[in-house]
Each structure stands twice: as C-alpha cells, then as structure tokens.
Amino acid sequence: MLDFMVIGAGVIGLAIARRLARAGHEVVIVDTADAIGSETSSRNSEVIHAGIYYPTGSLKAQLCVSGRKALYRYCAARAVPHRQCGKLIVASDDGQRAALQALAEKALANGVEDLQVLSVGAARSLEPALNCVAALLSPSTGIVDSQQLMLSYLGEAENAGAVLSLRTPVVRGMHKGNRWLIGLGGSQPDDIPVRTVINAAGLEASRVARSLGLAPDRVPTTHYAKGNYFTLQGGKPPFSRLIYPLPEPGGLGVHVTLDLAGRVRFGPDVEWVEAIDYAVDAGRAERFYPAIRRYYPEMADATLVPAYSGIRPKLSRDPRVDSDFRIETEADHGAPGLVCLYGIESPGLTASLALAERIASGLGVLPTQEDAELFHV
Incomplete structure (x- = not known):
C-alpha cells in the first residue's frame, strides 16, 4: 500500500x-x-512576500513569515534564481496616510520587523519616478523564478x-x-x-x-478570481523595486512587479470568472492606466501590452472577507x-x-x- x-x-x-x-x-x-x-x-x-497584509494570527500571516525565511534559505543553498529586491507600498494622497500607518502596525503584529516608514523625500530618493506622499519600505520582499x-x-x-x-x-x-x-x-x-x-x-x-x-x-x-498582467514596453524600466499601492477589495491593487531580468509588469486586476480561461483582453489595459498614474504619473499612453493571466482560488467573492x-x-x-x-x-x-x-x-x-x-x- x-x-x-x-x-x-x-x-x-x-x-x-x-x-x-x-x-x-x-x-x-x-x-x-x-x-x-x-x-x-x-x-x-513570483513575489516572495514579507507577510504584511494578512489578518494577524491567520494561517496566511503565520506561514508567510516563516515560509519567507525558509524560502530564502532554500533558494540560497540550492542556487534557485531569486533576488531580495525590496518593495515600496505607497500612499498616493493624504487621505491614505492613516491606512498606510495601519498597515505598518499590522505588519509588526504579524512579525514583520524590518518595515520602514519613509517620507516622500526618502521614497523618491530610492525611486525618482515615484509619486507619493509617504511610503513603507519592505526590505525582505523579493522575487523568485517559480x-x-x-x-x-x-x-x-x-x-x-x-x-x-x-x-x-x-x-x-x-x-x-x-x-x-x-x-x-x-x-x-x-x-x-x-x-x-x-x-x-x-x-x-x-x-x-x-x-x-x-x-x-x-x-x-472555490471561486475563480482572474488576474491580468500587462508588460511595459519601450524605454528604460522606471523602477528598481516592486511598487504597490495600498490594498484594494479582493486583491493588492495593480502593482509593479519585476522579473529577474528587470523587465516591468503591471497587475493583477480582479476579474471574476466562472471557468478557467487565461486569455488576456487587451482592452483591459485602459483600466490600468489611471490606477498606475496615481503612483507613476509619467506613464505614457499605449505602452502596455498583454502579458499573461492567472486565476486565484478564492473562498469568498465578498471583498470585505x-x-x-x-x-x-x-x-x-x-x-x-x-x-x-x-x-x-x-x-x-x-x-x-x-x-x-x-x-x-x-x-x-x-x-x-x-x-x-x-x-x-
């Protein structure tokens, strides 16, 4: 047996x-x-998350923090391609400052002890193309070749x-x-x-x-939450770190991710679907531009091209859960x-x-x- x-x-x-x-x-x-x-x-x-967002005491919070530490050790010992590039979580206007501070407090309660609160000047010294009023720096966030x-x-x-x-x-x-x-x-x-x-x-x-x-x-x-990704075409990559807005209902918002070659992707959005379908509708890019310009105002028109999509298995469609x-x-x-x-x-x-x-x-x-x-x- x-x-x-x-x-x-x-x-x-x-x-x-x-x-x-x-x-x-x-x-x-x-x-x-x-x-x-x-x-x-x-x-x-392909992000190695620090453990910032999840309800304190949840399995997600506990296993993300312990798993992240183990994953870095595993990848380093076995030469699995990865990079601890860090990320910035940004408040785009003064009305988001309180939410940014609450997120910092949640991260600390979850055992994420290296988060740093940055002024707009400190954030822009790291990422000159960034627009924000304040930011959190997560040095332990990274990327991995999945x-x-x-x-x-x-x-x-x-x-x-x-x-x-x-x-x-x-x-x-x-x-x-x-x-x-x-x-x-x-x-x-x-x-x-x-x-x-x-x-x-x-x-x-x-x-x-x-x-x-x-x-x-x-x-x-199990509910299917489809997330679409778009690649930034043309020019030098504007960021060297991951850039995240504050979380939105159902996801972490349209954020900047990098691959190990430094190429920039934006996504994912949240699209509820009834069946598995990985086709990316190029027209959805029009919804990305205003979200991205809140933290990257120099984003040019017609620079996003469809990359790929993924589907997340969700246990609730209620964004409040x-x-x-x-x-x-x-x-x-x-x-x-x-x-x-x-x-x-x-x-x-x-x-x-x-x-x-x-x-x-x-x-x-x-x-x-x-x-x-x-x-x-």
Whole structure:
C-alpha cells in the first residue's frame, strides 16, 4: 500500500511531496496537466512576500513569515534564481496616510520587523519616478523564478523516491478499512490503495474533494478570481523595486512587479470568472492606466501590452472577507486519511515550504535535520 498520494503538482503539492519523501515515505504525485505548475503556481507575480497584509494570527500571516525565511534559505543553498529586491507600498494622497500607518502596525503584529516608514523625500530618493506622499519600505520582499523553484522541489522529491504521474486525473475515491482506493484516469485501470491522500489540487481542490466522496456540505465552494498582467514596453524600466499601492477589495491593487531580468509588469486586476480561461483582453489595459498614474504619473499612453493571466482560488467573492488558507482533516470533513487544502492563493508561493511543514508535522512525519534547519537557523 502506498504511503501518500499528493493530488496536484503545483508548488504546494511539490513542496509537500518533497517534505514527505525526504522523510523516507513512498509518495506519488498525480496531476491532470501535462506539466508541473501549469496553473496558479506559474501564473502569478513570483513575489516572495514579507507577510504584511494578512489578518494577524491567520494561517496566511503565520506561514508567510516563516515560509519567507525558509524560502530564502532554500533558494540560497540550492542556487534557485531569486533576488531580495525590496518593495515600496505607497500612499498616493493624504487621505491614505492613516491606512498606510495601519498597515505598518499590522505588519509588526504579524512579525514583520524590518518595515520602514519613509517620507516622500526618502521614497523618491530610492525611486525618482515615484509619486507619493509617504511610503513603507519592505526590505525582505523579493522575487523568485517559480518554475526553477518547482523543478528544485520536484528534483529533491524524486531523488528521495517520489514518483510524478502527469495527465493522471483523479476520477473517484473511496475509503475502505485503513486505506483509500483511488481511481485514476489515463493509463491506470485499477484503483490504487493509499494510506493517506493529500488534496493540493488548487483550482480543482473542491471538485477533487467531491470526487473522493465528501458530502457537498463538507466542501467549500472555490471561486475563480482572474488576474491580468500587462508588460511595459519601450524605454528604460522606471523602477528598481516592486511598487504597490495600498490594498484594494479582493486583491493588492495593480502593482509593479519585476522579473529577474528587470523587465516591468503591471497587475493583477480582479476579474471574476466562472471557468478557467487565461486569455488576456487587451482592452483591459485602459483600466490600468489611471490606477498606475496615481503612483507613476509619467506613464505614457499605449505602452502596455498583454502579458499573461492567472486565476486565484478564492473562498469568498465578498471583498470585505479576508479568506484564510483552509487545511481540513478528518475532524473537519469526517473522512480519515484525507487532508484537503482550499483557497491556497497568495502568499502560497512564499508559504510553500511552511505549508508543507504544517501538513507533514500534522501527519506526524518528522523532518530531516536539513529540513528542520530551514525553519530554525
């Protein structure tokens, strides 16, 4: 009987599989796609978040802060491309000063201890193209090559004996005795006996949970929040750091992100969709210009071109609700040997190692010394 089946080969599923396999367990990772991390994990800002925005005491806050520290250590030790470039969160007018101060206080309560309050002069000395009345500098924010990170997680999992099976959807599941019998699509005709199943299917987590026989009232609804990104074309990049406005309902606002080559992207916006569709409507750029010009007034017309989009799995469409990560076990859904992860959106990439540690420790799986040291240096 297989020890663990991880459903989902995104950054979270791969991190969990890596952690379990390195502890000496037999692990199989299955995914419906033909490549790892082809959805949310590779369609995002690739930002290593500091842990500023999330409700104090939430899983997002806790796992972002611990995960960020572990992720920097992991990337440095394994030469995963990344850069601790820092970011500025800006108040564009005097009416936003109080909100900026409240954000600084929330960050401190979350354990983000290096945030700096900057005057307009200090902010513009760092980023001369910036328009603001005040700003917060987050030195511990950075960027990472998400694809290389996932390849690193997968490589370490496979080196420890884990097996990846792509184009392998989960079509059914039943718990019987002390095991799960998992029916897979693709070339596998027989049900696979598994001791513990981990549903890390991201956008499809709710559907997978229902396919495993969970009662509908035990499965939260996953809503799709599409975020579109546009690339700035022409000229020298105006910023060397990430630039964020104050958060807006449903997201962090249209912000400046950089890739590791220094290219500038703007996004994401929030577009609620009913089905997965990654096409970017070029016309949405017209909504970006006024938002960007609040902090970058020299933004020229007709300089944004569609880049890509991503879809975030949200547990609420109410902009007043700060939905947290949900990690559900038998105590929540009634099915033994099953862990379901719902609503793993930002800062999931940053928190990937910490989420894996939380899942593994909850299952009683002790870490290797090297993995323990990622969190206790």
